[in-house]
Amino acid sequence: MTDRPKLTYFKAGPPVWSARDIPGWGEDGRLRAFYLYFLHPNIGIDLVEEKRALARDRAYAARLRTSLEHLLEQQPASLGTWHAITNHDMHFYSEGELYGFLLDLHAYFFDTRPTPPDDPDPDRPAPPEHWSYWRRFTR
Numbered sequence: 673m674t675d676r677p678k679l680t681y682f683k684a685g686p687p688v689w690s691a692r693d694i695p696g697w698g699e700d701g702r703l704r705a706f707y708l709y710f711l712h713p714n715i716g717i718d719l720v721e722e723k724r725a726l727a728r729d730r731a732y733a734a735r736l737r738t739s740l741e742h743l744l745e746q747q748p749a750s751l752g753t754w755h756a757i758t759n760h761d762m763h764f765y766s767e768g769e770l771y772g773f774l775l776d777l778h779a780y781f782f783d784t785r786p787t788p789p790d791d792p793d794p795d796r797p798a799p800p801e802h803w804s805y806w807r808r809f810t811r
Contacts, residue, residue, distance in 0.1 A: 692703075726781055737778075744774055747767065751767060763792040763793070769792070777789055
């Protein structure tokens, strides 16, 4: 009889993503505050002023750029994960819409986009019923 590995029916699932996976999250409180509040309906961050601050603080600008590029390249978080991180409804109806906003934000901060992206309109119509993923957050 040969020594064969024991078979199991349990498969390891993909690792659970958390905000701690964003480069710089653990080391930089300002970076954490940006992601927690950049679209918060009651707090919000003035993106024009944030761009001015990035010009004054090159180290922070580099950390924010690295983190945004990581998020855009990996697209690791679902809407539910972002909701859990920020504890508020960011009014995105799909991950594509969220990452499109982050792409526009990157273009505004670090490329040639002349104006900041507009926040999603909270009063726009909800997606149709067949968007069952979104319906979990609107009940």
